[in-house]
Amino acid sequence: MYTVGxxxxxxxxxxxxxxxxxxxxxxxxxxxxxxxxTAAVKAQKQSSSSSSNFAKPPKRDFxxxxxxxxxxxxxxxxxxxxxxxTGWLFSPPSKNSANTxxxxxxxxxxxxxxxxxxxxxxxxxxxxxQHAFQHSLGLSRGNGALGEMxxxxxxxxxxxxxxxxxxxxxxxxxxxxxxxxxxxxxxxxVFFLRDAIAACYAVGRTTATVVDxxxxxxxxxxxxxxxxxxxxxxxxxxxxxxxxxxxxxEMMDGLVVSQGGRKRRERMRRKAKEKLESQxxxxxxxxxxxxxKTKRDDKGHFIKxxxxxxxxxxxxxYLMPLYQVRSDNFxxxxxxFHAWSRLALAREIKECGLGVAVGPMGYVSSIAAPGEDGxxxxxxxxEGVVVNPAAASNNMFLTSAKLPYTLPDGxxxxxxxxSRCDVVELYFGNDEQNSLYxxxxxDETVQKLEEYSKDVEDFITAGExxxxxxxxxxxxxxxxxxxxxxxxxxxxxxxxxxxxxxxxSRRNVKKTHYSPNVISTKLYSACLPYLRPEPPNxxxxxxxxxxxxxxxYFHYLTSASPAQMVCDAVYRCDRDQQAKLLGDVVVCxxxxxxxxxxxxxxxxxxxxxxxGGASLLGDEQAFPDRLREEVEAIVxxxxxxxxxxxxSPNISERAICSWLGGSILGSLGxxxxxxxxxxxxxxxxxxxxxxxxx
Numbered sequence: 265m266y267t268v269g270x271x272x273x274x275x276x277x278x279x280x281x282x283x284x285x286x287x288x289x290x291x292x293x294x295x296x297x298x299x300x301x302t303a304a305v306k307a308q309k310q311s312s313s314s315s316s317n318f319a320k321p322p323k324r325d326f327x328x329x330x331x332x333x334x335x336x337x338x339x340x341x342x343x344x345x346x347x348x349x350t351g352w353l354f355s356p357p358s359k360n361s362a363n364t365x366x367x368x369x370x371x372x373x374x375x376x377x378x379x380x381x382x383x384x385x386x387x388x389x390x391x392x393x394q395h396a397f398q399h400s401l402g403l404s405r406g407n408g409a410l411g412e413m414x415x416x417x418x419x420x421x422x423x424x425x426x427x428x429x430x431x432x433x434x435x436x437x438x439x440x441x442x443x444x445x446x447x448x449x450x451x452x453x454v455f456f457l458r459d460a461i462a463a464c465y466a467v468g469r470t471t472a473t474v475v476d477x478x479x480x481x482x483x484x485x486x487x488x489x490x491x492x493x494x495x496x497x498x499x500x501x502x503x504x505x506x507x508x509x510x511x512x513x514e515m516m517d518g519l520v521v522s523q524g525g526r527k528r529r530e531r532m533r534r535k536a537k538e539k540l541e542s543q544x545x546x547x548x549x550x551x552x553x554x555x556x557k558t559k560r561d562d563k564g565h566f567i568k569x570x571x572x573x574x575x576x577x578x579x580x581x582y583l584m585p586l587y588q589v590r591s592d593n594f595x596x597x598x599x600x601f602h603a604w605s606r607l608a609l610a611r612e613i614k615e616c617g618l619g620v621a622v623g624p625m626g627y628v629s630s631i632a633a634p635g636e637d638g639x640x641x642x643x644x645x646x647e648g649v650v651v652n653p654a655a656a657s658n659n660m661f662l663t664s665a666k667l668p669y670t671l672p673d674g675x676x677x678x679x680x681x682x683s684r685c686d687v688v689e690l691y692f693g694n695d696e697q698n699s700l701y702x703x704x705x706x707d708e709t710v711q712k713l714e715e716y717s718k719d720v721e722d723f724i725t726a727g728e729x730x731x732x733x734x735x736x737x738x739x740x741x742x743x744x745x746x747x748x749x750x751x752x753x754x755x756x757x758x759x760x761x762x763x764x765x766x767x768x769s770r771r772n773v774k775k776t777h778y779s780p781n782v783i784s785t786k787l788y789s790a791c792l793p794y795l796r797p798e799p800p801n802x803x804x805x806x807x808x809x810x811x812x813x814x815x816x817y818f819h820y821l822t823s824a825s826p827a828q829m830v831c832d833a834v835y836r837c838d839r840d841q842q843a844k845l846l847g848d849v850v851v852c853x854x855x856x857x858x859x860x861x862x863x864x865x866x867x868x869x870x871x872x873x874x875x876g877g878a879s880l881l882g883d884e885q886a887f888p889d890r891l892r893e894e895v896e897a898i899v900x901x902x903x904x905x906x907x908x909x910x911x912s913p914n915i916s917e918r919a920i921c922s923w924l925g926g927s928i929l930g931s932l933g934x935x936x937x938x939x940x941x942x943x944x945x946x947x948x949x950x951x952x953x954x955x956x957x958x
Contacts, residue, residue, distance in 0.1 A: 274930040275401070278428040278459065278923040279353065279389060281346040282479035282505065282854060285923045286396040289426065289930030294923055296400030300392075301604070303331045303340040306384075317384035318343075326601060327608045328586055342600050345388035348480040348506075349712045350795070351430050351499065352437055355385035356716045357723040357788065386440065390448055393425075397449075424453040424939055426930045428922055431458045431485045431492045432499065432820060436790030438957070439950035440783075446945050453939035455930075456957040458492050460485035462925030463852045467911050472848035473830055475891070476922070477691075477855030479505045484829040486837050486845050491958060493841070496833040497820045502705035503691055505855035511687045512610040512619040516583040519677040528675050529579045536577050536593065585609050586672045609672070614858075618669050621861035622886040623661070623685035625893040629695055630662055630682040661685055661861065681861050688858055691826055692894055698825075706823035713797040713821075720788045720795060797821065827894035843906055846899060851888045851912040852921035859915070860886025888912040 274289040280300060287294030303326040305319040332338035347354045397403040403423070425445060429438060438456055445454045460474040460483070470490045476483045481501040486493040520528070577593055585605035588594055596602045613619040666678035690698055822829060834845045859882035883889075892910040899906055913921050929935055940956050 272422055274424045274426055276426045276428075276923060276926040276930050277393065277396070278920075278926065279345055279392060280478065281344065281348060281351065283919075284392050284396075285920055286393070286400065287923070287927065288401070289927050291927055292924070294920065296396040297920075298395075300346060301342055301344045302326075302388075303337075303601075304343050305339045306341060306343075317387050327605055330587070330597065331601070337598055337601050340601075342604060343384065343388060345385045345392065346480065347385065349501065349709060349716070351478070351480060351483070352433050353385050353389055353429070353441065354437060354791070357719050357784075386444055389441070390444065393449060422452065424455070424930075425449075425451050426455045426457055426926050428457050428459045428462055428926055431460050431483065431494070432497050432794075434791050434794045435951075435954045436787055438953050440787055442940070442945065442950045442953045446942055451942075453941045454953075455939050456953055457926055457929065458485075458487075459922040460487050460492060461490060462922040462929065463850050464490075464925065465928050466852070466917075466921045466925035467850055467913060469848050469850060469911070471844050472850045472911070473834055473845045474850045474852065475826055475830060475856075477503070477505065477826070477851070477853035479854060482691075482826050482829070482853075482855070484826070484833045486833050486841070488837070488841050488845065493837050496836040498822050498824075498829045498833050499820050500702065500706075500822050500824065500826070500829060501709045502702040502823065503826055503855075505853075506607070507690060507705070508620060508687060508855065509607050509610040509614060511690060512614050513583060513606055515619070515679075515683050515687060516610065516613065516671075516677075517581075519679065520583055520671070520675065521581050523677045524581075524675045528673070532579045532594070532673060533577050540592065582606075583609060583671065584673055589672045613669065617859055617882070618667050618679055619684060620687050620858050621681060621684035621882060622688050622858055622890050623692075623861055625890060625897075627685060627689065627692075629686050629689050629693055629697065685861055692890060694825060699823075702823045702825070706821065709821060710797045713795055717792065717795045717797075720792050724785055724789055724792070825894070827891060827898060830891075830895050831898050846895070846906055846908050849892070849895065849908065849910045850921075851891060851910055852918055854919035856887050856912065857915050857918050858887050859884055860890075884915040885912070 276285075276287055276289050276294070278285045278294075282300060284296070284298055284300050285294040286296040306317060307319040326337070326340070326342075330336050331340045345353050347356070427441070427445070429441075442454060442456070445451050459476065463474045463476065464470060464472045464487050469487075471488050474483075474485045474487060476485070481499055482503040484496075484498045486496040580588075580594060580596070583606060584594060585602075585608070587605060588596055588602075597605070610619065661680070661682040664681045666680045668676060668678050670676050689695075690701065693699075822832065824832060830846075830849060834842050837845060861882055888910045892908055895910075896908045899908060912918060913924075917924060938956065940952060944952055944956075
């Protein structure tokens with residue numbers, strides 16, 4: 265048993281798809297909070313013997329300016345440790361990983377290349393934790409007057425780490441992460457906590473249905489008496505904060521075209537012409553030309569020098585980020601940096617309350633579905649959209665006051681309350697347009713998972729020949745010390761079975777070191793059943809239900825709305841648990857940080873103050889209340905007596921709700937005997953994480 269001293273605090277880390285949060289247990293807010301998406305240059309494994317995936321880290325902020333300065337974005341790419349399709353700390357094999365092992369490289373280079381290409385996600389986890397340890401948490405000392413961090417002096421091994429992970433993470437991935445924590449960071453003890461359980465602890469619950477509105481999707485997880493009910497876990501990749509930002513972009517692009525129009529294009533051309541002429545004058549003055557000579561044609565007439573042709577400058581008809589407005593000729597950056605900069609601007613509009621708002625129960629979208637006839641209110645809306653005829657009679661937000669917003673290029677637009685509510689209807693709306701959007705994202709997710717499964721199968725097939733970890737001449741490679749036999753990531757380890765990493769006695773035995781290629785192959789083999797969108801052949805019983813042996817495929821994808829997901833997740837659990845799970849629904853995640861529309865209806869746009877005692881941004885509990893009403897409308901159709909209660913932290917803590925739960929748990933004295941110590945890891949192997957951290 266590991267016991268934390270009174271003067272040593274445990275560390276709590278939550279690596280999400282949008283932000284990474286790391287801090288001390290017992291604190292109210294994480295000390296390290298930064299974006300999980302970063303820019304890095306991927307190393308060329310064919311010409312380098314290094315096992316690292318990245319040649320160099322980013323130099324500066326990549327949202328408002330180019331990463332490589334005057335050289336543009338160079339070879340930088342956007343990377344994120346969390347896979348947006350599955351939500352795991354997982355990297356699918358690259359397209360050339362399977363082909364690399366069959367190339368003309370040596371066996372040593374083959375193993376290095378396959379290992380590095382396969383697990384760049386885990387290398388990013390290492391970098392994020394090391395960055396937080398050295399720069400944000402003060403666990404490294406300076407080595408001089410300049411205050412530079414001395415990487416060789418690391419005090420992180422004195423602090424235990426509580427790491428939050430998703431409820432549907434495969435056991436093999438948890439085992440691999442545990443190995444990284446002990447082998448790479450040399451931590452004294454580690455504990456893996458499900459983020460849904462941590463969210464329950466943050467609001468003082470042990471039994472609840474947790475609805476996590478994340479950046480890449482929405483997860484619904486039933487938690488009963490502190491344990492996750494795996495049969496009820498559901499995920500929808502169409503209801504994420506990123507999808508909301510994309511809808512905000514679509515709305516703003518329409519406003520740029522409809523309200524900017526010809527005046528915007530003329531003003532932007534005039535501004536660009538003045539800027540180019542100023543640059544030409546500065547360049548001419550710097551060159552110090554000879555005395556100007558008047559030019560004449562063959563007939564002796566004076567030739568007028570041509571200036572900048574403003575009509576040749578193309579003005580994009582979409583929301584331009586700040587870097588594009590400042591650039592010459594409004595030239596966009598390469599993808600995906602241009603798309604990310606636009607999403608960052610849409611995120612800013614959303615967070616200030618101008619791009620999104622929660623409508624009341626029964627709200628009808630003001631935008632007509634494809635194929636429906638618009639009414640004369642389309643012109644009255646002033647946004648170039650076709651108004652839904654069903655919403656014209658009962659949508660009071662069509663005629664409410666509009667909010668002004670100034671774009672980075674100086675264009676003034678007005679955002680209607682109906683447009684803001686239409687964006688959030690992606691979460692709650694059951695109309696044809698929103699349902700079709702969720703179905704399309706579901707189909708894309710299934711198709712992506714099928715590609716993942718095929719890539720993993722190809723990678724496993726290509727790596728089977730290198731499992732012995734030997735070179736072509738039969739000598740052992742530098743990555744393996746003895747014969748690498750057995751499976752370190754067994755599929756059955758979720759049920760608490762010990763890993764085959766050790767043989768014979770559990771004490772005083774030499775640990776087998778596997779080559780990186782063997783680790784990648786075994787790890788992908790263990791994760792493959794969880795990547796399949798459909799059960800493999802022979803896994804269905806006579807009644808058509810999934811058998812208990814092969815129930816670990818990715819069967820929790822859905823295209824339903826979050827309210828329907830709550831009901832479906834609860835109904836998958838035992839009958840005796842359903843009433844308690846519906847009695848406590850916890851709403852968390854950054855995607856739920858949306859206020860209501862009541863605070864701005866009839867008010868002057870950003871002028872004056874609050875209306876009727878409400879804040880200018882609206883009611884902070886409008887999102888949980890709308891979800892409760894939607895769930896009640898579904899449940900009370902057949903079970904009138906069941907009570908639905910939705911609990912959520914205030915809007916300032918909603919995005920870090922899971923981290924707060926981990927901070928509370930890590931500071932409890934009764935929790936100290938639950939740590940996985942280094943001694944436990946050396947004795948039982950990495951499979952102990954599936955037994956002590958269910």
